Amino acid sequence: xxxxxxxxxxxxxxxxxxxxxxxxxxxxxxxxxxxxxxxxxxxxxxxxxxxxxxxxxxxxxxxxxxxxxxxxxxxxxxxxxxxxxxxxxxxxxxxxxxxxxxxxxxxxxxxxxxxxxxxxxxxxxxxxxxxxxxxxxxxxxxxxxxxxxxxxxxxxxxxxxxxxxxxxxxxxxxxxxxxxxxxxxxxxxxxxxxxxxxxxxxxxxxxxxxxxxxx
Amino acid sequence: xxxxxxxxxxxxxxxxxxxxxxxxxxxxxxxxxxxxxxxxxxxxxxxxxxxxxxxxxxxxxxxxxxxxxxxxxxxxxxxxxxxxxxxxxxxxxxxxxxxxxxxxxxxxxxxxxxxxxxxxxxxxxxxxxxxxxxxxxxxxxxxxxxxxxxxxxxxxxxxxxxxxxxxxxxxxxxxxxxxxxxxxxxxxxxxxxxxxxxxxxxxxxxxxxxxxxxxxxxxxxxxxxxxxxxxxxxxxxxxxxxxxxxxxxxxxxxxxxxxxxxxxxxxxxxxxxxxxxxxxxxxxxxxxxxxxxxxxxxxxxxxxxxxxxxxxxxxxxxxxxxxxxxxxxxxxxxxxxxxxxxxxxxxxxxxxxxxxxxxxxxxxxxxxxxxxxxxxxxxxxxxxxxxxxxxxxxxxxxxxxxxxxxxxxxxxxxxxxxxxxxxxxxxxxxxxxxxxxxxxxxxxxxxxxxxxxxxxxxxxxxxxxxxxxxxxxxxxxxxxxxxxxxxxxxxxxxxxxxxxxxxxxxxxxxxxxxxxxxxxxxxxxxxxxxxxxxxxxxxxxxxxxxxxxxxxxxxxxxxxxxxxxxxxxxxxxxxxxxxxxxxxxxxxxxxxxxxxxxxxxxxxxxxxxxxxxxxxxxxxxxxxxxxxxxxxxxxxxxxxxxxxxxxxxxxxxxxxxxxxxxxxxxxxxxxxxxxxxxxxxxxxxxxxxxxxxxxxxxxxxxxxxxxxxxxxxxxxxxxxxxxxxxxxxxxxxxxxxxxxxxxxxxxxxxxxxxxxxxxxxxxxxxxxxxxxxxxxx
Numbered sequence: 001x002x003x004x005x006x007x008x009x010x011x012x013x014x015x016x017x018x019x020x021x022x023x024x025x026x027x028x029x030x031x032x033x034x035x036x037x038x039x040x041x042x043x044x045x046x047x048x049x050x051x052x053x054x055x056x057x058x059x060x061x062x063x064x065x066x067x068x069x070x071x072x073x074x075x076x077x078x079x080x081x082x083x084x085x086x087x088x089x090x091x092x093x094x095x096x097x098x099x100x101x102x103x104x105x106x107x108x109x110x111x112x113x114x115x116x117x118x119x120x121x122x123x124x125x126x127x128x129x130x131x132x133x134x135x136x137x138x139x140x141x142x143x144x145x146x147x148x149x150x151x152x153x154x155x156x157x158x159x160x161x162x163x164x165x166x167x168x169x170x171x172x173x174x175x176x177x178x179x180x181x182x183x184x185x186x187x188x189x190x191x192x193x194x195x196x197x198x199x200x201x202x203x204x205x206x207x208x209x210x211x212x213x214x215x
Numbered sequence: 216x217x218x219x220x221x222x223x224x225x226x227x228x229x230x231x232x233x234x235x236x237x238x239x240x241x242x243x244x245x246x247x248x249x250x251x252x253x254x255x256x257x258x259x260x261x262x263x264x265x266x267x268x269x270x271x272x273x274x275x276x277x278x279x280x281x282x283x284x285x286x287x288x289x290x291x292x293x294x295x296x297x298x299x300x301x302x303x304x305x306x307x308x309x310x311x312x313x314x315x316x317x318x319x320x321x322x323x324x325x326x327x328x329x330x331x332x333x334x335x336x337x338x339x340x341x342x343x344x345x346x347x348x349x350x351x352x353x354x355x356x357x358x359x360x361x362x363x364x365x366x367x368x369x370x371x372x373x374x375x376x377x378x379x380x381x382x383x384x385x386x387x388x389x390x391x392x393x394x395x396x397x398x399x400x401x402x403x404x405x406x407x408x409x410x411x412x413x414x415x416x417x418x419x420x421x422x423x424x425x426x427x428x429x430x431x432x433x434x435x436x437x438x439x440x441x442x443x444x445x446x447x448x449x450x451x452x453x454x455x456x457x458x459x460x461x462x463x464x465x466x467x468x469x470x471x472x473x474x475x476x477x478x479x480x481x482x483x484x485x486x487x488x489x490x491x492x493x494x495x496x497x498x499x500x501x502x503x504x505x506x507x508x509x510x511x512x513x514x515x516x517x518x519x520x521x522x523x524x525x526x527x528x529x530x531x532x533x534x535x536x537x538x539x540x541x542x543x544x545x546x547x548x549x550x551x552x553x554x555x556x557x558x559x560x561x562x563x564x565x566x567x568x569x570x571x572x573x574x575x576x577x578x579x580x581x582x583x584x585x586x587x588x589x590x591x592x593x594x595x596x597x598x599x600x601x602x603x604x605x606x607x608x609x610x611x612x613x614x615x616x617x618x619x620x621x622x623x624x625x626x627x628x629x630x631x632x633x634x635x636x637x638x639x640x641x642x643x644x645x646x647x648x649x650x651x652x653x654x655x656x657x658x659x660x661x662x663x664x665x666x667x668x669x670x671x672x673x674x675x676x677x678x679x680x681x682x683x684x685x686x687x688x689x690x691x692x693x694x695x696x697x698x699x700x701x702x703x704x705x706x707x708x709x710x711x712x713x714x715x716x717x718x719x720x721x722x723x724x725x726x727x728x729x730x731x732x733x734x735x736x737x738x739x740x741x742x743x744x745x746x747x748x749x750x751x752x753x754x755x756x757x758x759x760x761x762x763x764x765x766x767x768x769x770x771x772x773x774x775x776x777x778x779x780x781x782x783x784x785x786x787x788x789x790x791x792x793x794x795x796x797x798x799x800x801x802x803x804x805x806x807x808x809x810x811x812x813x814x815x816x817x818x819x820x821x822x823x824x825x826x827x828x829x830x831x832x833x834x835x836x837x838x839x840x841x842x843x844x845x846x847x848x849x850x851x852x853x854x855x856x857x858x859x860x861x862x863x864x865x866x867x868x869x870x871x872x873x874x875x876x877x878x879x880x881x882x883x884x885x886x887x888x889x890x891x892x893x894x895x896x897x898x899x900x901x902x903x904x905x906x907x908x909x910x911x912x913x914x915x916x917x918x919x920x921x922x923x924x925x926x927x928x929x930x931x932x933x934x935x936x937x938x939x940x941x942x943x944x945x946x947x948x949x950x951x952x953x954x955x956x957x958x959x960x961x962x963x964x965x966x967x968x969x970x971x972x973x974x975x976x977x978x979x980x981x982x983x984x985x986x987x988x989x990x991x992x
Contacts, residue, residue, distance in 0.1 A: 093329035094442045109330075109439035122363070123330040123439045146329045 070154045075137040077155040078130055080174045081148065083197050085189055085205035086181030086213070088118050088174065089149030092125030096141035096150055104134035105141060116185035120202075121194035128170035132158050147198065182210040228298040231305045243289035243300055244272055254302050255313060255342040257320075257428040258380035259290035262484055264389055267291035268381045269320070271342070273312040275301040286312040303346060310346075317347035320378050323358045323403075324429070331376065333430030335443040339378065358403060366396065366408075367415040368916025369435050369493060370424060374406045377431035383407060383423035390486060392619050392642040393417035407431065416917060418612055418901050421492035422485075425475055435913045436493055437473040441465075450477060452815050452823035453491040454545060454705045454808040455907060458613035459817020460487040464495075464809060464828040471495045471809055471828065482591060482817065488612035489914060490901055495809070496910045498829075502792040504804040505833070516802070521842075528763075528786045528801040529846040532562060535761035535784070539566035541752060542715055542765035544704030546836060547813030548822070549859035551706060551713035553837030554765055555721060556851045558749075560741065561844040565717050565726050565749030566759060569710035571767040572703075573976070574752050577685060578678035580876035581700075582711050583718050583725060585688045589670045589699030590819040591617050597670040597697075601630045601662055603655060603687055605674030608639030609901045611701050611818065614672065618643060632658045634896035635924050635965045636958035649960045651894045652983035655680050656880045659690060667695035675702045676898060679983050682880020689877060701818040703899065708816040713863070717749025722866040731869065738865045760784065765836055766805075768906055769794040770977040777977075788836055793906065803843075806833035812856045886962075886986055891933060893925070893964035895943065895979065895987045903970045921973045923950075924957035924965035925989065933989060940992040945985055948978050951992035964989055 037043075061068050070076065081089045092109030110126035118124035141150055160166055177183055182205045188194075189202045189209065196202055205212050227236045230247050237246045242265060244254050257269035273286035279297040286309050289300070303310040321343060328334040363371035381398060384407065388394040395415050399408040409415050424432045446465040451474075453460040461477030474495055476487035507524030508516045519527070532538050540558045542551065551569060558567035568574070594600060594617045607615035621627035622643050629645035632655055636647045650658035655677075665671075671691050677683045691698035702708065714721040721738075724731030732744045755762060756776060761784040769777035780798045787799035790807045810831035815823040837859045844851040853859045886894060902908065902918035923941045925933075935941055935954050942951040943964055950966060950973050957965060968975045968982050975982035 091330055092439065093334075094445070095329055098335075098442065098444055108441070111439055121330065 070156060072154075074152075074154045074156065075139050076153045077132075077158060077168075078141070078173055079151055079153050080125075080128065080170065081151060082175050082177070082181060083120065084181070084203050085209055086177055086186070087120055087184055087188070087197070088124060089147045090125040090128060091119050091121060091123045091147055091149070092128075093123070093146060095144040095146060099140040099144035100135075101138065101140060102134045102136050104131045104136075105129070106131070113185070115187040117188050118184045120188050120192075120197040125170065128173060130168045130173060132166040132168060133163060177213040177215075179212075179214055180204055181213050183213065186210040226294045226296050226298075228294050228296070228300065230300040231302055237294055239294070241294050243274065243276070243287075243292050243294055243298075246294050247274075247289065247300070247302060252302055252304065254289050255317075255346040256290055257338060257342075257378050258382060260382055260385075260426060262390070262486075263382065263385045265291045266381050266385060269378055270316050271313060271320070271346075273309055273316065274303070275306040275309045313346050314348050317343055318351055318353070321347070321351060322353045322355075323375060324378070325357060325359070325375050327376075330439070331373075331430035332433045332438055333427075337430065338428040360406065363433070365435070367417075367420055369489060369913045370415055370420050371433050371435055371438060372407060373431050373433070376429050377407055378429055379405055379407075380428055382426045382428065383432055386419075386423055386426060387415075387417060389623065390616060390620070391417050391419040391422070392623070393419065396423070414917070416919075418488050418490075418608060418917075419486060419616070420917070421489045422476065422487070425492075426485075434473070434493065436911070441467050441472050446472060447828075449826065449828035451809070451825040451828055452705075453487065454815065455488075455490050455494060456611050457702050457705055457708060457818040458483065458488075458611045459705070459815065459819070459821060459823045460491055460613055461823070462487065462491065462825075466809070466828050469829050469831075470499060482821065482823075483613045484616075486613065486616055488901060489917065490612075490905075490908065493914045494905075494908045494911050497791065497907045498807040498809050500791060500910055503807075504789060504792060504796070504802060506804060508796075508799075508802040510800045516796075519801075524801055524803060525843055525846045528803065528843055531761050531784050531786060531800060532763070532843075533847055535562075535759075537566065537759045538562045538564065538761040538763070539750060539755040539759035540568075540715075540763045540765065541571050541755055541767050542567070542569050542710065543571045543767045543771070544569055544702065544707040544710060545766050546706045546710055546715075547808075547811070547815055547856075548706075548709035548713055548863065549813050549853075549856045550765070550836035551710035551715045552721060552859050552863055553840040553851070553853050554710075554763075555714040556739065556853065557763075557840045557844055558715075559720070559735075559744055560739065560851050561840075561847050561849040562763075563745055563849075565745050565747060566755055567715050567749055568717055568752040568755060569707060569715040570752050571764075572675075572752075572771045573679060573773070573982070575678045575681070576751060577681060577878045579716060579718055579751060580878075581678075581684040581688065582716065583723065584872040584874070584876045585684070585698065585700070586870070586872060587698045587700040587818075589672065589697035590821075593670050593697045593699075594618055595621060597621065597627060597668055598666055599628045599630070599664055599669040601632070601665070601669065601671045601696075602645075603632045603659070603671065603673045604652075604677040604679070604683065605672050605701055606633060606637055606639060606898050607672070607701075608637070608642075609898060610674055610703055612901060614701060614818070615639060615643075628664065630662055632662070634959055634963050647958070649958070649963070651960065651963045652676075652896050653680050653894065655683050656686055659683075659686055662690075665690070665694040665696045669694065669696040670699060671696050672699045672701055674898075675700075675707075676983070679981070680880065682878050685877035686880060699818060705815045705817075708818060708820055709814065712816060712820070717751060720744070721863065722869050723872075724866075724869045725873075728871075734866070734869075738862060756780065761786070764788065764795045764799070766790070767795050769798075770974065772976070774977050774980065788839060790833075791906075803839055804833055805836045805839060806831060811835040814860065888962055888986065889988070891988045891990060892986050893929065893943075893962050893989055895945070895975070895981075895983055895985050896963050896965045897968040897973075897975050897982050899968045900970055903967060904974060905969060918970065919967070921952045921967055921970040922955040923952045923989070924955050924959065924963075926959045926961055926963070927956050929961045929964075929989075930954060930956055935989075935991065941989060942992040943987040943989050945987040946980055950975070950978065 094107045097105040097107050106129040108127035186209045224239045254272045256272040258266050267288040272289045274289045276283050276287050277299050360374040362373040366372045387396050424434045445467045449464045451462045451464040453462050460483040461479035463475040465473045478485050507519045509519040629643045631640045631645040632648045648658045720735045756779045764787045785799040786801045787795040788803045788805050809828045812826045837853050841853045937956050941954040
């Protein structure tokens with residue numbers, strides 16, 4: 001038994017002995033398995049630590065009944081944002097997929113048909129998937145997004161019982177339609193180009209774009 | 216470099232302090248490449264004439280100590296002895312000049328890289344990073360244009376992205392001979408444009424998209440579909456015609472998204488045609504066959520398992536009185552070899568024919584005995600090219616580009632024997648001899664000036680005139696001219712080489728030659744081969760009772776082929792539902808070109824190997840034939856494409872041929888044409904109703920329109936005006952299309968063979984050489 005221990009690097013094996021107040025020399029000569037019980041005083045010292053912490057404030061949260069707010073810039077589930085008139089900000093450029101170190105994002109772009117825009121301009125993201133089994137929440141995709149379409153929410157409850165459910169589709173990621181927004185596809189705001197959208201000059205939907213959402 | 220190796224035509228110069236010796240006339244930019252020094256460039260393209268349009272490649276040059284006062288464009292200046300070149304790497308002047316040019320180019324270039332198709336593989340993006348300033352000093356408003364402008368149904372133009380390098384216009388003018396795209400306006404408003412009334416109507420327009428160094432020209436089909444980093448690129452070969460282009464197939468998640476021209480200087484250089492580039496959706500079409508089918512007693516197709524389908528097919532073939540194989544011209548060498556071996560061993564017959572199209576016995580003899588020997592190189596070196604029954608722009612577009620290159624570069628003499636003077640003939644500035652189908656023999660006599668450097672290219676359509684193949688072969692032999700036989704489809708030369716025809720065994724060995732049979736028996740390890748010459752396509756359709764069809768479309772053969780097939784037991788191996796599966800009793804799915812490995816032989820006989828680009832459960836024809844043969848207990852032992860290729864390699868070349876196969880043509884005498892009658896002539900246009908172009912709407916948008924072509928005198932006699940709807944009819948069927956006045960003989964009427972509304976093969980008794988009456992529709 002002893003021989004077997006000696007075969008190993010003894011320094012790596014014994015660091016735990018430090019906690020018992022053994023000197024380096026003692027560590028070299030003695031092994032945990034061979035220890036006699038520590039002196040009573042030392043044992044009481046250990047219990048004192050336990051005793052002291054009984055009066056400290058408890059950190060435990062009764063999750064999921066109680067949910068603590070995250071830090072404001074916590075990296076949670078992604079969201080695909082919308083322009084104020086309801087058009088999607090995503091243009092399907094795939095820069096997020098390009099930036100992703102975990103290869104968790106899959107995008108397919110497509111052409112906006114005239115007056116049936118999903119996004120301002122020519123191109124929109126037809127397929128948008130994020131695989132949360134792969135995502136490492138590093139946020140590089142957010143940095144890469146040229147239109148601020150992709151941002152992260154603080155939602156962290158991303159667990160499920162099937163792997164397939166953790167591949168989020170575009171519908172799952174899109175920001176909800178707020179009041180005053182029109183569900184795409186619909187025409188762009190009259191007499192605007194995509195640039196007006198990017199400069200934030202479109203601030204609401206125009207009646208010609210369709211029926212607004214009033215939930 | 217030793218002095219002995221340099222000849223008087225070599226020039227030695229110094230670039231960035233390094234000495235380099237290059238042939239005289241080399242451009243500085245190319246000499247720098249030889250040293251591995253990269254000078255940024257946009258307009259420079261090795262196959263186009265220098266333009267010096269973008270000014271990005273500025274370098275500092277001095278000759279024998281005398282310096283040019285300003286930086287020079289290295290893409291336009293040929294090297295000289297004693298020249299000393301300083302690129303951006305050693306000269307601050309050159310570096311500053313390049314950065315300045317880049318800044319100017321970027322002033323009006325939009326910042327829309329995220330939506331631009333070129334993003335990620337863009338020379339402008341890359342070189343702005345490597346040779347540009349990080350910051351622009353420009354604060355004004357960028358020039359904008361309406362975008363995108365569709366300059367044809369396939370090519371979209373974003374003018375604001377253009378850096379005016381003139382690659383596209385130079386390509387169209389110098390290489391394709393279709394100057395339909397030019398630079399308009401001057402100064403800041405200069406822009407690429409097309410004529411107001413003429414679209415960008417070129418069969419080669421896709422190349423402009425490929426060589427555009429920015430995203431100014433993009434393909435409508437690929438637009439916004441993917442990013443370069445999504446794609447897995449595979450070298451491949453084109454399956455559309457016998458030109459044999461090297462290709463690159465870009466695949467995303469098992470789906471082909473685009474195809475680009477590959478670089479093969481001995482074949483397609485760096486170009487290809489729009490059909491090769493943009494016709495690939497057929498492989499993922501909805502009518503793809505993915506599982507075997509069996510037709511039940513009530514005549515309805517039902518899905519079946521592989522074992523059941525194979526056993527049913529084997530039963531049919533074993534119980535046949537006379538089983539035969541017909542295969543289309545699209546099989547690879549290995550697959551064709553599988554069919555060939557399957558017919559000989561499993562069916563114990565020579566009844567196999569790859570010519571599931573118009574065919575003649577004279578053609579079969581020609582294929583067995585003539586030894587066409589022309590190559591692309593011969594066209595480059597030729598003193599005279601004669602085209603007979605062959606319309607290169609439509610039937611083998613890369614051959615056309617080669618001839619056109621020699622015509623523009625060194626005024627190559629071209630003679631075309633064809634029914635009408637086509638646009639291709641005009642572009643080749645050819646000596647045009649008008650001859651209707653059936654009358655070419657007389658026209659051949661008019662061809663003179665043939666030497667042993669001349670090239671005669673004869674198309675597949677030559678078989679439609681009796682005696683034509685014979686006399687052309689005799690003509691070529693007598694003058695020592697090179698002869699090239701250019702079939703329409705990519706697999707025909709391979710099928711011929713594999714012996715998928717009744718009178719030949721693999722390697723062009725005649726069935727009737729005992730020594731040839733022994734060769735084949737040795738490789739195959741059998742004692743007996745059928746000795747009777749096999750039936751031709753027409754005879755098979757008439758006499759055989761069970762036919763194995765490999766990728767055959769009955770509408771390619773004749774108007775009666777489909778009804779003939781419907782009386783027989785058919786086993787169809789195909790990729791999609793079509794005319795063959797409609798009459799089939801057993802259907803076995805096979806792999807399409809992107810899903811399998813294989814080799815095509817181009818018209819020169821040069822192997823064009825390719826590997827599967829897409830993972831698939833579908834298997835190559837040869838694998839399925841091998842399983843079927845096993846099921847019949849007559850194994851052919853070709854479990855993989857590789858096995859077939861290895862076995863093919865065991866055959867030596869067979870050079871012997873007989874010389875007394877020639878047929879003398881009758882030089883069809885007067886057809887007794889009535890005043891309203893004319894002789895029907897036709898060929899297939901490049902873009903038409905071909906089955907591999909189905910579903911390619913953007914491509915179809917640039918197809919030439921269906922017309923009925925007559926010469927002016929005839930039209931006037933019949934009181935018809937150009938553009939008016941005209942009808943041609945024969946055998947109580949008719950076709951109508953707008954009239955077009957063409958340069959031709961008076962007794963000729965020309966119609967595209969397989970275009971919308973004019974599918975001649977499945978309609979008329981013959982698609983050419985028959986009498987039709989012409990009238991107002």
